[in-house]
Amino acid sequence: MGISDLKLPATVRAHALADAGTLSTTLAADVAERLRAAISGKGQACLVLSGGRSPVPFLEQLATETLDWSKVTVSLADERWVPVEHADSNAGLLARHLFQGAAGKARFISLYRQAESLEAAAQSADQALAELPAIDVLVLGMGDDGHTASLFPGSPNLASGLDRDSQRRCLAMLAPSVPHQRLSMTRSLLASAAFIALSVQGPGKLATLRAALAGNDPSEMPIRAFLHDPLDIYWCP
Template identity: 35%
Template sequence: MRTFLWKDHGRVHLYPDPESLASGATEHLVQILRTGLAQAPRFHWVLAGGKTPAACYRQMTRETLDWSRLDLSLGDERCLPAGHPERNDTLIRNTLLQAEGPRLAHFEPMRAEWGAEVASAHHAKVLETLGPIDLVMLGMGEDGHTASLFPGHASLSSQAPVVPEFSAPKPPPERISLGLTLLQKARQRVFLVSGESKRAILQALDRGQCPPVGLVGAGDWFIDQDAWFECQ
């Protein structure tokens, strides 16, 4: 593993493969959670979907934390029926919330089965009860999107805390996402990026281009060798 500063983007933690990346990210996340819980009565952690986050969640089930003081929510969700295997909340329940300790946490899913517009308005009210985001975990798509904020889409320029998306480039087209302004206010950000298909976007970020993932603010980037542009 190698750690170094990356211009205006924060710190890169470079790992040889997705497995070691997930282990390193888990260790980092646990440290943030323990520090946060030592400093405040509650901690709001926004979760991501995807294979690498899922690997982190499975590892975190073995960690000893005061889970009952954690508020968990999502960065985005697909508008699919409740319980659908491609929903992010299904992934959370099948990994992190399978363990006895994490089940004590307060988890607020996005009610995506209600449709993007209604569910976005509802989740904005939910977030008011949870308070500021202490930590957000984010992935990155091959087009540079993060959460469900896609390049050139109207939702990217919205000032709303939660935004509906009606034309995502991959199915399902209808989704819900935390808005850019809310992600920018998060106290800490962790990005998980793996695979050669992500390298071009990381290169674009390094050259000063700003796809959605580059607009949310600096953070800790956990990247594997296949994705990092130095390794060609």
């Protein structure tokens, strides 16, 4: 069974890759091509990435792509509310695996903010994201529970986070896993991206996608909010 066996909406394109290495190189090349096109067309590009462990080979491959990184603004779909020095920081992940060599010239807008509360940090991040250019490329991941970014089932702010018409760019979110406290871009901001890629690996994630496609309630599986918009899914066994 592979991704070609899923009944995908007409707006979704599936890229079935042989293995994790091929997925990383293919996704990095496609992302870089779109960033180069944006720079050529309007003088700048904006890329929003997801954290976690699985994106590391992709990030390292993307860092080797030839493009004018000084004209690229990078941000994160979500962040753990921990300082950049913390092992779980997505900003720290990008610093170690993407912002090396020429890619170090990119402008980075961080979601993490020191504040007296998670809500205050989210308000501060929301204001910082007012400077984010129109998103040219968004790369999402997906958890086994169907969450994407830090839009988790059962999080108190999930309804606001999934509101397509929300004016908020960033909200406080609670994850069932440690660290619980998260900052997440909202669906309204994420869905504004010109190109959205979903990167998933393995039979477990394929089963999660199948379950997500079988229902309609995004509060149960937030990835459903993106499965009927234009989306490119990159998958390998």
